[in-house]
Amino acid sequence: MQQPGDLPPVEHTSSGGAEAIVPVTNKWARGLYLTAGMILTGIGILGAFLPLLPTTIFLIMAAWCFGRSSPRFEAWLLNHPHFGPSLRAWRVSGAVPRRAKYLAFTGMAAGYAIFYVSAMPRWPTALAVGVAMLGSALYVGTRPDGA
Structure with missing residues (x-):
């Protein structure tokens, strides 16, 4: 449920934020960005449970990688009920x-x-x-x- 002041959910992220993220067209580069995004997401999720391991910075980098490889995964991350609001706030205004x-x-x-x-x-x-x-x-x- 959206609270007053919440940022709207993201359907597709080539818009929203200071700079548009354009997916790459080279299939090898997309694969590398997708792999990096998956690894960074895993580390970020681990950081939510392990003390002293940060979460948000890894998820910010994962969203950036997904923005270049998979708009679907990027939207999933930005719309995640727990992590999404912070990631969208970072993307829109730092x-x-x-x-x-x-x-x-x-x-x-x-x-x-x-x-x-x-x-x-x-x-x-x-x-x-x-x-x-x-x-x-x-x-x-x-x-x-x-x-």
Whole structure:
């Protein structure tokens, strides 16, 4: 059931969003995009159940691959009851839901803590990883709030 403010379902996605996605015509390239989309979807679904493995970024990449190989799979992913709203919000406006931002920040902090305790890195490595994670957190945090 669609709630007020929800994005409409997607029937075919060569429209919708900042840039139209055009399926490739080369059958080998389509096969590679389709295979990559399937693998990325599998990783994304695993990420929904495994702590510290992200979900949304893999599904965003899967939707991009499906947009170039299989409009049917792309529409399935974008209309999925659980994953679809976030993917459509990203595609339309680059938005990340506030809850997803908090989960991302928590996952990054936990990931850094686990890295630091288990690897016991020297300070340059710890600093480099910390700066990379902070940069990632800033990027996620500055995206508009979505679905």
